[in-house]
Amino acid sequence: MSTWKLDDIAKRYGSVRALDGVSLTIEPGRIHGLLGENGAGKSTLVNILFGAIRPDRGHIICAGRQMRFTSSRDAIAAGVGLVHQHFHLVESFTVRENVWLGETRPDEARLWAAANRLALADQLNTVVGQLPVGIRQRVEILKALYRRATLLLLDEPTAALTPPEVEMLFALVRELRLSGVSIVFITHKLREALELCDTITVLRQGRVVATYAQAAATPDELAAAMVGSSLAPPSVTPPPGNQIRLRVNGLTTDADVGASIRGVSFEVRAGEIFGVAGVDGNGQTELAEALVGLRPAGGQVWLDGAPAPPGRRARMAAGLHYIPADRCRAGLVLNLSVAENAVLGDEVASAWRKWGWCLDGRAIRRHATALAAQFAIRMPAVSAAVMALSGGNQQKLLTARELARKPRVLVAVNPTWGVDIAAVAAIHQAFRTACSSGLSLVLISNELDEILSLCHRLVVIHAGRLSQPLPPNVPLTVIGRLMAGDAHTWEHYGVGS
Amino acid sequence: MAWVAESGRAIVSSVAAVILALSAGAIVLWVAGYAPLPALWVMAQAAFGSQFALADTLIKATPLALCGVGVTLAFRSGQFNIGAEGQMLMGALAAVILGRLLVTGWAVVFVLLGAAIIGSLWAWLAAWLKTARGVSEVISTLMLNFIAFWLVSWLVHGPLQEGAKSYPQTDLVAEALWLGRWLPPTRLHTGVFVAVGAAVVGYVWLFMTPIGLRVRVLGESPQAAWTAGIDPVRTTWLALAVSGACAGLAGGVEVLGVSRRLYEQFSPGYGYMAVAVALLARRHPLGVLPAAVCFGALEVGAAGLQRAVGVSAGLASIVEAFVVLAVVVVGGREADAV
Amino acid sequence: MSAGNTTVSGTTAFVVGRPARQLWLRAALSILWLIGVAACGGKAPDTPTMPQPASASTPQADKKPRVALLSPGPISDDGWNAFGYDALKIIEKELGCEVRQQQVNDSPADREQAFRAFAQEGFDIIIGHGGEFTDQALTVARDFPHTTFVVTAGDKAAPNVVSVVFDTGEASYLAGAIAATLSKTGRAGAIGGQNIPASARNLYAFRNGARAINPKMEVAIAFIGSWTDTAAARQQALALIEQGADILIHDCDAAAAGVFQAVKERNVQAFGMQKDQSHLAPDHIIGSPTSNPRGLAEVVRRILQREQKGEVVHLGLKDNAVGFTLKKGIISKELEGKLNALTLAIQKGEIDVFKEQP
Incomplete structure (x- = not known):
């Protein structure tokens, strides 16, 4: 067990300084939080520690010895293990096969020892594709421990997890700390850092802003350090009107793949933010796609008292718009420009055309520039590919695009997933503003905080069914039990009870 | 401007591909005992050294460019259409048949239109197989190439064989339909303008119309296209049909401009080479033009190498193959994108 | 904790670098190759001739034709x-x-x-x-x-x-005569490449020759549609042998390798074509109608000396432009005499070897 030191690490890509003289010390047997917004340099730093990227300058020192990593192989040999945000597992292989990938001399005894530490011994022969996400993450940790990692790097480990899985992960990390492993916990979520980490280092724009001991840090202080200024306190969502904007009756989908929606009914008023909370995979995507006309569904959807026409484009024309969960693959086209993405879905509108058939490039760019200005979207140019934008800026672009279409109803799924604090605040504020001028927002999110702070009413979705609408001040334990599918609670809060 | 840097990078990498290819070819020649630089110079002379050389290069480049535009448009929609060969053959077939029925000069337009329509139908077949039956277009377009080839082969040996019945070829199409030669005494025909026109129209269609945007969205991200309410079936059909129309047009132009009849070995693999042309062009319709000239020059230059230096045909083909290979190597990431 | 002193925008930290560098590496490598190759040199081609703009109107007498x-x-x-x-x-x-x-x-x-x-x-x-x-x-x-x-x-x-x-057919006619004499089954086969007039005439002459000896001789003529498809040639040959042919002739150029393959497999006999092909299946090839390249060279000589006008020149046995090679000891004295007589008659023009044509 040894102390790791980073000394004056710098890395630049072209004209961008990803890291600019970062120094920090990772004490043995401690959980060291690395907190920062997207693009602050966290991932670059982790990849340098893991030997995947070579720094332009600076040293990595372990137990007083200067390390030279020419590849990840060297870093692994020195006891560094990295659990990527997106797992590097072969889904059709068993857990054991995944651990042994690339090993020349598999050591069964060592594997058993490591698996026992992680309570994975029973699952060694299970195919990874059949395991839930939380367990897969543990398989990644198993890979690192099997290779005798003493410094474990966890890159945004909670991003894909449900709340119970997060709790299990935290417990596991604390156990590992007891056994002397040093852990670097990379996150952009304040609460997690405060709850778990012994030491918290805040990165901003490639530099270390501050390092706190856990006891000394306050949420406000950390948030201010991350974004570089203190945030305005969240404003309150104005109360909704009385008019019923969206009425859904008996909405049902077929379960060809994934979950299905089973007879869902609810009403949303003009100006109301209606939250749908739940654990991922309980029919959220299906509900959203059925609402916006992408997925054929039984039952009825009314908009302002009129039946909504079938088909996505027809519902868009009727004022029903959509922010899908996966901004990279479903919401935006990464290889196309910001301007082109700004009119995606609306590309036939006459506002973007000249001479009847030709896309008016200037009008489109002007539109994109206006969106960018309104939402403070940072980008090289409106003609740059969306890929060049950070996750937060991408999400702001997506939100801006949909809100600019003046929707009557907007269905948003996880609209702040993997986005930095400042962008979350901007997006939430945009929702509130739009709702104050009459937008009905159906907010489907697995961030309970988001739903509780924004919504006028919320429902819990579980196994394709909705609970009764609940006020946001309902006890958290109730929501938790509903999300977990507790039969007794559902009897009480289910529809029709 | 980002796009300036981007196209700059694309051009640099394409030029690098050509340089890499030529140096690989030079090594082959050197190993075979020829001085490489003089040999490359001979190729350059044969391809660009006189108005005749230039004309020959452009004549070869014309069908390559038309097929290349077609392949490019299909690539952009995410369809790996390697069936330009078959679509071109079907276009040529349509041109020859129409060229028998319509014999006045103004009918040229209809003959070419017919060639484009038949070519697009042939490509649409592959699109339909994909959307209705889930057949990969890579396989179906390739198979349709063979069907087109053997169909033409049977027709020129049988029902469509020339009146004299000597050779497996059709009669000449009516002289009134022949494309004009505008740079006598060279054989350069007006089909060159058709190719340039197709590239420009292809560019405008792809980058300046709502439909083109939809095609590109589908090609870059099928899921985003679906989410945005873009009908993937109809867009796939449309993209492949337009792609096939370009290749069919290539067949029609080649019949009316160069061969004036159809025969078994009508295309020396233009449709396949068009895939390399599209990759060298970085899937850009306007980039297809220089890329096609490059490959046309290579064909003519290789023949010139045989004529002037006595390099054997096999060796000349090896040099050509190296160029294609180098293009694919350097353009590999592009190919992955498709 | 140290911190640098330069502000960065810090959003686009990924993707740049690597591909571009590899590209330059590749470009640099290719240029190195070129230079290296040029420096090492190679055998220079004997003065590569550049294409000249068209003016073939002044042929110079002292220059090599x-x-x-x-x-x-x-x-x-x-x-x-x-x-x-x-x-x-x-x-x-x-x-x-x-x-x-x-x-x-x-x-x-x-x-x-x-x-x-x-x-x-x-x-x-x-x-x-x-x-x-x-x-x-x-x-x-x-x-x-x-x-x-x-x-x-x-x-x-x-x-x-x-x-x-x-007129290779004149020699094929002789081959036909031999086939009719040697065949035990009374059947022979002729395999053509693409069905073009010259080739078809040649194979029909073979049949004419066979029928001149044995009017009941059956000679099946088939075309495989290619000059290079050895597999098709082999299939066709096997089919003809199945039908009883015990002597084959071909005019399908490089595809003939397939014919000889079949002949060896089924142990029947065959004729070569164009050149003496006996080395391709020594135990099975009776002989080959041949064309003499000197015939073509002779026409070129006459053109150079302005003795040849534009016409269709027929060359045959009498010009020594077409010939026939025969394996030693395979035919009887009697047949040899007959062949000599036939040759003479053809040279004199007394026999029309192309009597029956496609």
Whole structure:
């Protein structure tokens, strides 16, 4: 067990300084939080520690010895293990096969020892594709421990997890700390850092802003350090009107793949933010796609008292718009420009055309520039590919695009997933503003905080069914039990009870 | 401007591909005992050294460019259409048949239109197989190439064989339909303008119309296209049909401009080479033009190498193959994108 | 904790770098290759001739005459194309000409382009080796009146277009006579490549020869549609053997390897074609009708000396341009006498070997 030191690490890509003289010390047997917004340099730093990227300058020192990593192989040999945000597992292989990938001399005894530490011994022969996400993450940790990692790097480990899985992960990390492993916990979520980490280092724009001991840090202080200024306190969502904007009756989908929606009914008023909370995979995507006309569904959807026409484009024309969960693959086209993405879905509108058939490039760019200005979207140019934008800026672009279409109803799924604090605040504020001028927002999110702070009413979705609408001040334990599918609670809060 | 840097990078990498290819070819020649630089110079002379050389290069480049535009448009929609060969053959077939029925000069337009329509139908077949039956277009377009080839082969040996019945070829199409030669005494025909026109129209269609945007969205991200309410079936059909129309047009132009009849070995693999042309062009319709000239020059230059230096045909083909290979190597990431 | 002092925007930290660097590496490598190759040098081609803009109108008397050969296939085919190349070698050595050869795709457009390219370079004689060159020779000949175009196996002529027809059929007729005498089953087979007139005439002459000896002799004639498809040739040969043929003849150029393969498999006999092909299946080949490349060289000589006008020249046994090689000891004295008599009669023109034609 040894102390790791980073000394004056710098890395630049072209004209961008990803890291600019970062120094920090990772004490043995401690959980060291690395907190920062997207693009602050966290991932670059982790990849340098893991030997995947070579720094332009600076040293990595372990137990007083200067390390030279020419590849990840060297870093692994020195006891560094990295659990990527997106797992590097072969889904059709068993857990054991995944651990042994690339090993020349598999050591069964060592594997058993490591698996026992992680309570994975029973699952060694299970195919990874059949395991839930939380367990897969543990398989990644198993890979690192099997290779005798003493410094474990966890890159945004909670991003894909449900709340119970997060709790299990935290417990596991604390156990590992007891056994002397040093852990670097990379996150952009304040609460997690405060709850778990012994030491918290805040990165901003490639530099270390501050390092706190856990006891000394306050949420406000950390948030201010991350974004570089203190945030305005969240404003309150104005109360909704009385008019019923969206009425859904008996909405049902077929379960060809994934979950299905089973007879869902609810009403949303003009100006109301209606939250749908739940654990991922309980029919959220299906509900959203059925609402916006992408997925054929039984039952009825009314908009302002009129039946909504079938088909996505027809519902868009009727004022029903959509922010899908996966901004990279479903919401935006990464290889196309910001301007082109700004009119995606609306590309036939006459506002973007000249001479009847030709896309008016200037009008489109002007539109994109206006969106960018309104939402403070940072980008090289409106003609740059969306890929060049950070996750937060991408999400702001997506939100801006949909809100600019003046929707009557907007269905948003996880609209702040993997986005930095400042962008979350901007997006939430945009929702509130739009709702104050009459937008009905159906907010489907697995961030309970988001739903509780924004919504006028919320429902819990579980196994394709909705609970009764609940006020946001309902006890958290109730929501938790509903999300977990507790039969007794559902009897009480289910529809029709 | 980002796009300036981007196209700059694309051009640099394409030029690098050509340089890499030529140096690989030079090594082959050197190993075979020829001085490489003089040999490359001979190729350059044969391809660009006189108005005749230039004309020959452009004549070869014309069908390559038309097929290349077609392949490019299909690539952009995410369809790996390697069936330009078959679509071109079907276009040529349509041109020859129409060229028998319509014999006045103004009918040229209809003959070419017919060639484009038949070519697009042939490509649409592959699109339909994909959307209705889930057949990969890579396989179906390739198979349709063979069907087109053997169909033409049977027709020129049988029902469509020339009146004299000597050779497996059709009669000449009516002289009134022949494309004009505008740079006598060279054989350069007006089909060159058709190719340039197709590239420009292809560019405008792809980058300046709502439909083109939809095609590109589908090609870059099928899921985003679906989410945005873009009908993937109809867009796939449309993209492949337009792609096939370009290749069919290539067949029609080649019949009316160069061969004036159809025969078994009508295309020396233009449709396949068009895939390399599209990759060298970085899937850009306007980039297809220089890329096609490059490959046309290579064909003519290789023949010139045989004529002037006595390099054997096999060796000349090896040099050509190296160029294609180098293009694919350097353009590999592009190919992955498709 | 140290911190640097420069502000960055910090959003686009990924993707740049690597691909571009690899690219430059590749480019640099290729240039290095080029330089290295140039420095090492190589055998210089004997003064590569650049294509000259068209003015073939002033042939200079003191310059070496230049002759080009356009081959429809590889000159290593041991058949038709090798034959053309042999002729070219004779033209080079014995007539003192500068010669060039180019293999041309099977496409009218490419044939025309090749004719034009050589004509523009000022070649005196351009030989298109095969009847399929006829149309393009006639077309290009109009634009280059001072160049002579020779088409082997062609059937048309113009003032500066000479077609040379090797009546190989005369020798095939003899082969037919041998086949009729040696066959035990009374059946023989003839396998053609593409069904073109010259080839069909040749195979029908074989049948005519067989029927001259045995009027009931059955000779099946089949075409495989290719000059190179050995698999198809083998299949066709096996089919004919199944039907009872015990002697085969072919006129399918490089595809003949398949015929000989089948002949060896089923232990029957066969004739070669064009050249003495006995080495390809020594135990099974009776003999080969041959064309003599000197016949073609002779026509070229006459053109150079302005003795040859544009016409269709037929060459046969009497010109010594067509011949017949025979394996020793395979035929009786009696048959040999008969063959000699037939040869004489053909040379005198008393027998029409092409009596029955396709």
